[in-house]
Structures are given as structure tokens and as C-alpha cells.
Amino acid sequence: MNHARIFLNAFLLNLIVGCTSEMPKESSQNMEPVQQFELVKLTLEQAKRLASMPLKCMNQEFPNKLNQSLESAEDLGTPKELHPAFYGCYDWHSALHGHWMLVKLLKLFPEMENAEEIISRLENNISEANILKELEYFQRGAEKSFERTYGWSWLLKLAEELHTWENPAGKRMTNNLQPLTDFIIEKYLDFLPKLTYPIRVGEHTNTAFGLVFPYDYAVTVGNEALKNKIVERAKFYYLNDQNCPLTWEPSGFDFISPCLEEANLMRRILPKAEFQKWMDAYLPGITNPNFQLEPAQVSDRTDGKLVHLDGLNFSRAWCLYGLASEGDSFQHLKNIANQHIQFSLENVVGDAYEGGHWLASFAVYALDEGN
Numbered sequence: 474m475n476h477a478r479i480f481l482n483a484f485l486l487n488l489i490v491g492c493t494s495e496m497p498k499e500s501s502q503n504m505e506p507v508q509q510f511e512l513v514k515l516t517l518e519q520a521k522r523l524a525s526m527p528l529k530c531m532n533q534e535f536p537n538k539l540n541q542s543l544e545s546a547e548d549l550g551t552p553k554e555l556h557p558a559f560y561g562c563y564d565w566h567s568a569l570h571g572h573w574m575l576v577k578l579l580k581l582f583p584e585m586e587n588a589e590e591i592i593s594r595l596e597n598n599i600s601e602a603n604i605l606k607e608l609e610y611f612q613r614g615a616e617k618s619f620e621r622t623y624g625w626s627w628l629l630k631l632a633e634e635l636h637t638w639e640n641p642a643g644k645r646m647t648n649n650l651q652p653l654t655d656f657i658i659e660k661y662l663d664f665l666p667k668l669t670y671p672i673r674v675g676e677h678t679n680t681a682f683g684l685v686f687p688y689d690y691a692v693t694v695g696n697e698a699l700k701n702k703i704v705e706r707a708k709f710y711y712l713n714d715q716n717c718p719l720t721w722e723p724s725g726f727d728f729i730s731p732c733l734e735e736a737n738l739m740r741r742i743l744p745k746a747e748f749q750k751w752m753d754a755y756l757p758g759i760t761n762p763n764f765q766l767e768p769a770q771v772s773d774r775t776d777g778k779l780v781h782l783d784g785l786n787f788s789r790a791w792c793l794y795g796l797a798s799e800g801d802s803f804q805h806l807k808n809i810a811n812q813h814i815q816f817s818l819e820n821v822v823g824d825a826y827e828g829g830h831w832l833a834s835f836a837v838y839a840l841d842e843g844n
Contacts, residue, residue: 507763510811513818515840520578521585522822523584526833527571530562530826531594538564542615547758558603562830566624566677569832572598573631574665574754577837580638593640599635599646604800608653611660621664622683625657630686633693658699661687665702671710671736675727675785680710682788688741704742711735715754723769728784728835732756733792748799760802768816780828787835794842807843816838 537552537560552560559568575591585591612617620628632654635647671680684703691700717732736756740748758764766789769782793810796803814836821832 490595502631506830507765507805507808508812510808510815512807512843513814513840515581515837515844517582517585517613517822519540519840520582521587523577523833524575524585524587524591526822526829527562527574528591528594531568531571531575531598533561536563536826541576542613542619543815544613544615545645547722548613548615550600551756557606558598558600559607563826565620566627567831567834569624569627569631573627573634574834574837576631576634576638576643577841579640580634581841583640592640596642596646599649602691604649604653608656611653611656621660621678623677625660626683626686628653629655629690633686633690636694640665645669658687658696661699662702665706668706673731675722675724675729676733679729679731679734681707681738682729683732685734685738685741688738707742709740711739712751716757717755719756719759719766723782723785726781727769728781730785730789730792733789733796736793737795740795749802759796759806762805764805764809766813771817771820774820774828775825777827780825780832783817783820783828783832784835785837786813787832790814790839791842794839810839814843 500590532662534552539552539555541547541548541555556565556568559572562568562571572595575595579585579588579591610616632647632650635643635650638644668680670680673680683706688703691703714735717735719730719732722730722732734807736752739751739755743751752759768786768789771780771782774780774783790810790813793806793813797805797807797810817832818836821828821836823829824832
């Protein structure tokens, strides 16, 4: 090796070492006091206000986005004809949001003054005949990927909520929903082994989000086949992930945090010590007590895509509350979750239909996780 090359190699080595030693510390390590945000309590009054939103739209057929695949003109139909149980609130999965939310609020606040009306409307939609019609739609040859996996996930969330509701109406609706519930479980068991790569976007098709609710359902009802398949595939997809680029979030239309939702899944399936080790590599700065994450800002709440970012604030919050439950090193994340909820909660009730048809359910789930 000639002297010029030796000198060049030495220069480059010194440059790399120098840059490494002078690399600035993480911005989250500043020493300024962290602002404290109060936990928002889910109250009866809030429940009444939030419940008004799905009640308003659960039987509102239009506007509607069917996301339909057509093999022939015979496949055409109105939203209510095609989806007699879940036709309201603009699209199929948002209708599921609303039905789940109403069941959750009835369980938390059975003294709600319009409880009987809500139960009646839920039972009217989740009837045996309506669910069999919904199942018929899912069995169409052109609809193999309909609502995969976002709507599938919310269906199992609704099924879990009904299953754990002691009210006789909950038992009746559980039985009515069961054929579709079983079908969706089989769809998961068939699809997951074929999904070679996880989908890491911040919208409906995010794989991590699509596995959280089904995992919870499987644990609740004791479905070992579904639980084991989710554990197996989650480890396959995510166990070796490192340095998730949280600073790249949010993307313009996100309502799910790809980084945090993955952590929210993995905390469920890994033992605490193993999860802590995984998190040290996956999001190494998040255990710093001065870690901060600014809420996402919505520039136009009449834009159906931009308003997704309010949903992101709620979904971040439920992930952060979940992480905080994993041990002392994550306790500071509660404050960040509180901040995110406070930032967007006031925008939910009375919001334009673009957000109003679904955001309340995200808010209720986040508040319930925090409380």
C-alpha cells in the first residue's frame, strides 16, 4: 500500500471517529422540565356526548363508500341491501367502530338515560338475518380481500366486547354474530401464512394493528389456534426489527403509528423481560424520561383524509398507555398519551362528518385504555 493511500485511510478513520464522538445527543435528552398533562377521565356526560355520534350515523345510508368489487351487474345494490347490519357511518368498518363503541359505553355506563334505545338499535342491526346477509357478501368470489385486515380486526373487537357483556342482549348478539365471527377467524388463519411481508403503513392495511384486536379476542375466548398463529406471525414479521424511524412519522394521512402499533402488538406476545430487551433495540430513545412526541396537527377537518391525524393522536395515546403498563421505564409515556388526547378530544363532538363518523370510537378506546 503506498503512503498516499495510508494517509487517506488514516484521515478517513479519524474523521469517522471524530464525527461519532461529537455526534449530538438525542433531542429528547434536553433538561427542560417536561410539561405535565392531566389524565382525561371518561365520564357519563362524555359518554352521552360521544355516543350521539354513532347513534346519528349508524342507520345513515348516505354518503357511503362501498369499496366494492363487481363481477357482474347483479353484484350491485344499495349499502343497506348489501350490508344490512353495518351500512351506516360512511363505510363498513366505521359502522363496526360505532357498534363496538356503543356496546363499550353501555358496559361502562349502564345508567345512560337512553340505554334501552341504544340496545334496541344495536339488536335491530345485529340480527341473525342481517349477519347471514353480511356473511353472504364476504363469500362472494370477488370479495376475498374485502376489509382485510382492518375491518376484520374491528369485527373481532366487536365480537369480544359482546362476548364479555353480561347483559342478555349481549349474549343474543354474540350468537347472531357468531357465523361471521367464525368466518373472519378462518380468513385470518388462511391469510396470515400467505402474507410474507408485513404492511407497515399508517392506514387501514397496517398489519400490526390488524393483529392486536384478534389477539385480544383469541385470549378472551380461548381460541388457541388464532392466538398461536398471531404469535407465530408477529415474531416472524417483527422480532428482528431495530431502530424504528419514529421521527418519520406522521405521514400525511396516518391514523395509525406504524412504530407504536408494532410495539403495542409485541408487548402482548413477548414476556416482559424479552419485550424490554426488544424495545431497547427497536425504539432505544423511548425509555428516556425526557422523551417527547408532539401531537399531529390537522389543517382542514372537512378533508376526510387530513382529519385522519386526529385519529392518529388517539391511536398513539392507546399505544402509549399500553406501553406504560409494561413497567417503570415506560411510565412517562402516560403524560404524552394525555397530551395527545387533550389535543384532539375537543375536536370530536360537533366535527364535520368527515371525522365525526368514526373519530369518537377512537377517542373512546384511547380514553378507556387510559382509565
